[in-house]
Amino acid sequence: MIDLFLIMVLLLIGFYWSSAMKAREIAFIAVKVYCQKMDVLLLDEYVALNGQWLKRDDDGKFKAWRSYQFEFSSTGEERYNGRVILLGRRVITIQLDPYRMHE
Helix, strand or coil, X not given: CHHHHHHHHHHXXXXXXXXXXXXXXXXXXXXXXXXXXXXXXXXXEXXXXXXXXXXXXXXXCEEEEEEEEEEEECCCCCCEEEEEEEECCEEEEEEEXXXXXXX
16 A cells, blocks of 8 residues: 555656646746847746746636746846746746846
């Protein structure tokens, strides 16, 4: 019985890890495209998980809500923070802190 429980726990951990990696990839691609659109440079080529929770979507279903943080630059000299929020596998919002525009 303990073996079955351990197998279930390992499967749940594997599912969570797979889901988290897919969400991170979706967030990274969305941020990369958004930074190109806004004419800023995504620094360090990464997004970092900042928080996660369970929230309901528009249909009332529970989904994983994840917040990722990243850094960008508009001039190449300063670093600014940005955030991307996902609900499930859908990007809800991407926010950039106020930044100096290059001339």
